[in-house]
Amino acid sequence: xxxxxxxxxxxxxxxxxxxxxxxxxxxxxxxxxxxxxxxxxxxxxxxxxxxxxxxxxxxxxxxx
Amino acid sequence: xxxxxxxxxxxxxxxxxxxxxxxxxxxxxxxxxxxxxxxxxxxxxxxxxxxxxxxxxxxxxxxxxxxxxxxxxxxxxxxxxxxxxxxxxxxxxxxxxxxxxxxxxxxxxxxxxxxxxxxxxxxxxxxxxxxxxxxxxxxxxxxxxxxxxxxxxxxxxxxxxxxxxxxxxxxxxxxxxxxxxxxxxxxxxxxxxxxxxxxxxxxxxxxxxxxxxxxxxxxxxxxxxxxxxxxxxxxxxxxxxxxxxxxxxxxxxxxxxxxxxxxxxxxxxxxxxxxxxxxxxxxxxxxxxxxxxxxxxxxxxxxxxxxxxxxxxxxxxxxxxxxxxxxxxxxxxxxxxxxxxxxxxxxxxxxxxxxxxxxxxxxxxxxxxxxxxxxxxxxxxxxxxxxxxxxxxxxxxxxxxxxxxxxxxxxxxxxxxxxxxxxxxxxxxxxxxxxxxxxxxxxxxxxxxxxxxxxxxxxxxxxxxxxxxxxxxxxxxxxxxxxxxxxxxxxxxxxxxxxxxxxxxxxxxxxxxxxx
Numbered sequence: 001x002x003x004x005x006x007x008x009x010x011x012x013x014x015x016x017x018x019x020x021x022x023x024x025x026x027x028x029x030x031x032x033x034x035x036x037x038x039x040x041x042x043x044x045x046x047x048x049x050x051x052x053x054x055x056x057x058x059x060x061x062x063x064x
Numbered sequence: 065x066x067x068x069x070x071x072x073x074x075x076x077x078x079x080x081x082x083x084x085x086x087x088x089x090x091x092x093x094x095x096x097x098x099x100x101x102x103x104x105x106x107x108x109x110x111x112x113x114x115x116x117x118x119x120x121x122x123x124x125x126x127x128x129x130x131x132x133x134x135x136x137x138x139x140x141x142x143x144x145x146x147x148x149x150x151x152x153x154x155x156x157x158x159x160x161x162x163x164x165x166x167x168x169x170x171x172x173x174x175x176x177x178x179x180x181x182x183x184x185x186x187x188x189x190x191x192x193x194x195x196x197x198x199x200x201x202x203x204x205x206x207x208x209x210x211x212x213x214x215x216x217x218x219x220x221x222x223x224x225x226x227x228x229x230x231x232x233x234x235x236x237x238x239x240x241x242x243x244x245x246x247x248x249x250x251x252x253x254x255x256x257x258x259x260x261x262x263x264x265x266x267x268x269x270x271x272x273x274x275x276x277x278x279x280x281x282x283x284x285x286x287x288x289x290x291x292x293x294x295x296x297x298x299x300x301x302x303x304x305x306x307x308x309x310x311x312x313x314x315x316x317x318x319x320x321x322x323x324x325x326x327x328x329x330x331x332x333x334x335x336x337x338x339x340x341x342x343x344x345x346x347x348x349x350x351x352x353x354x355x356x357x358x359x360x361x362x363x364x365x366x367x368x369x370x371x372x373x374x375x376x377x378x379x380x381x382x383x384x385x386x387x388x389x390x391x392x393x394x395x396x397x398x399x400x401x402x403x404x405x406x407x408x409x410x411x412x413x414x415x416x417x418x419x420x421x422x423x424x425x426x427x428x429x430x431x432x433x434x435x436x437x438x439x440x441x442x443x444x445x446x447x448x449x450x451x452x453x454x455x456x457x458x459x460x461x462x463x464x465x466x467x468x469x470x471x472x473x474x475x476x477x478x479x480x481x482x483x484x485x486x487x488x489x490x491x492x493x494x495x496x497x498x499x500x501x502x503x504x505x506x507x508x509x510x511x512x513x514x515x516x517x518x519x520x521x522x523x524x525x526x527x528x529x530x531x532x533x534x535x536x537x538x539x540x541x542x543x544x545x546x547x548x549x550x551x552x553x554x555x556x557x558x559x560x561x562x563x564x565x566x567x568x569x570x571x572x573x574x575x576x577x578x579x580x
Contacts, residue, residue: 035394
């Protein structure tokens with residue numbers, strides 16, 4: 001069975017530094033008018049770059 | 065290949081520490097450099113010898129060569145290169161090579177990390193350091209002492225005898241800053257540094273920054289390291305206190321600490337622990353650069369208790385869209401206003417950094433910056449004219465839009481040439497920034513019936529069709545030159561009077577805040 005990795009941003013930890021947005025090759029990071037970050041799952045390909053680069057480990061991974 | 069045959073290596077660090085290139089201007093003691101002090105401490109710990117050539121003004125060839133001779137003989141001469149000082153450094157390198165043909169010349173500093181190929185191409189340069197320099201410089205010196213081939217030293221680019229360039233990969237950055245020794249403050253004439261004269265110590269407890277502001281080189285500096293995730297680091301709170309105690313033991317006249325870390329509250333948990341220890345163990349009045357989007361009111365309250373009497377914050381642009389889309393600074397106006405209210409509440413004054421002349425900016429957007437400063441009641445403002453540092457995203461944006469003129473733009477007062485925001489308007493906004501912040505503050509504090517018309521009148525004075533921008537800029541230039549001379553005179557000749565006046569000003573500001 002194929003395992004799917006799903007990444008999400010922990011809003012309590014996120015400090016809006018923008019590292020995930022800069023590194024995302026798919027442009028899958030959404031930024032709200034309040035400066036909050038989230039993932040656009042229509043674009044996300046689960047490459048894990050944001051998870052690897054986030055300096056404060058605010059990206060969480062779960063497998064389904 | 066150079067070797068000292070077992071003798072410790074003698075290193076001279078050359079530090080061009082001036083921004084005014086007018087040769088008539090003589091610097092006033094200069095500034096501390098954490099990077100140089102740290103490199104010196106690491107090399108001295110390993111037994112090498114280090115001296116500093118602190119250039120406080122633009123040297124002539126004769127002066128430079130005389131000073132070089134007076135300092136003694138060296139195996140390595142290292143230059144720290146700022147982008148704006150690079151043209152001067154090229155001259156210093158040429159003169160060094162003429163005076164000491166056999167010396168090994170290395171360049172480091174942020175400009176080298178951003179454009180190492182440009183620096184290694186300069187005639188006379190043997191080596192360029194990319195990224196942090198302590199461990200690379202140490203390995204180079206150790207190998208030179210021991211007669212080992214050093215051209216494979218990580219983080220260094222070498223110009224080989226056949227003219228080819230050997231580019232070694234950048235070493236992983238040191239993740240635990242506690243492994244570094246306490247910086248070598250004595251490398252400098254510390255009591256005579258400009259800030260020392262007024263009892264202030266410049267202190268840096270961290271490296272790097274994890275934000276991605278597009279005008280800043282940090283995003284690119286980070287990219288060069290294999291372990292870039294750990295680019296932003298602090299000494300532990302305990303080691304930071306040891307740093308401060310060592311400094312204060314050596315220089316007991318220090319009565320104020322100025323933390324020059326990129327973002328002092330970058331790691332909220334570290335910050336909370338540090339200010340508790342600082343309050344107990346040091347307790348001197350202090351200041352630092354604070355980011356508003358990771359603050360809580362409780363932290364501000366405890367900052368006041370620990371000794372923070374003023375803070376700096378980068379506001380950069382008053383136009384939220386520009387902050388979000390152009391600068392990648394995701395702070396809303398509301399957030400900035402709310403946090404600044406906490407600082408007012410606890411009597412901590414605020415200094416803001418602002419950028420004027422950003423690509424695609426115009427005078428109306430710059431006016432928004434003035435107005436946001438008025439809304440948050442900034443006590444002091446520093447309006448900087450935008451400078452496009454090569455390798456940064458905003459440089460690329462400026463270049464693509466055709467705003468970077470042909471030729472040497474480094475010496476222009478306004479580097480970008482933008483039809484929608486001409487030079488005289490940028491200089492006008494820079495010159496009269498605080499003047500208008502004060503008047504808008506007044507307008508916003510008046511009842512709307514009077515305040516609104518007053519605001520409209522001020523708008524006309526800034527953006528009106530018939531404002532004599534050029535004349536007003538000239539007028540201000542004369543005033544600023546006089547004021548700077550007076551300030552320099554006070555700091556150098558009557559430092560106690562300068563400190564007293566500064567304290568009165570700060571006290572008044574803080575008192576006004578608490579009362580209001």
